[in-house]
Amino acid sequence: MEVLQADGRKPFTEIAAAFGVPESTIRARYKGLVDRGALKVIAVADPLKVGYPLMAMIGVRCTPAALLTTAKELEALPEVSYCVVVAGAYDLLIEVVCEDNEALLTFLTERLRSIAGVLETETFVYLRILKQNYEWGTTPT
Numbered sequence: 147m148e149v150l151q152a153d154g155r156k157p158f159t160e161i162a163a164a165f166g167v168p169e170s171t172i173r174a175r176y177k178g179l180v181d182r183g184a185l186k187v188i189a190v191a192d193p194l195k196v197g198y199p200l201m202a203m204i205g206v207r208c209t210p211a212a213l214l215t216t217a218k219e220l221e222a223l224p225e226v227s228y229c230v231v232v233a234g235a236y237d238l239l240i241e242v243v244c245e246d247n248e249a250l251l252t253f254l255t256e257r258l259r260s261i262a263g264v265l266e267t268e269t270f271v272y273l274r275i276l277k278q279n280y281e282w283g284t285t286p287t
Contacts (some may be wrong), residue, residue, distance in 0.1 A: 205236035216263030
């Protein structure tokens with residue numbers, strides 16, 4: 147899995163050669179990981195470089211009885227790239243990607259605040275992403 151985290155396009159033949167095992171072994175392990183949902187190989191686009199230069203994390207306080215239904219509604223919004231239930235000052239944290247300040251303003255005032263379970267929000271606009279890592283659980287090089 148570490149090899150695919152570093153390069154999701156690496157051919158099974160190269161992985162097999164590096165580990166000294168048959169390609170069929172790598173293929174079977176890969177299939178097993180995918181089948182049980184432990185691994186999903188996808189392309190990860192950088193929103194800042196593909197037309198979405200504005201990103202923000204938003205803390206959301208919800209009506210306690212509506213926490214999960216509110217989360218489901220938020221998950222469905224196209225601007226939301228990440229949604230988690232958390233412990234602490236907020237009930238949910240969502241990450242949004244927007245084309246510009248006007249799009250973020252529209253999201254906040256027209257879409258987010260129209261969801262019945264949303265009581266309060268606090269928005270943190272990203273000024274600079276210092277670390278974004280998809281290689282967790284791997285051995286540092």
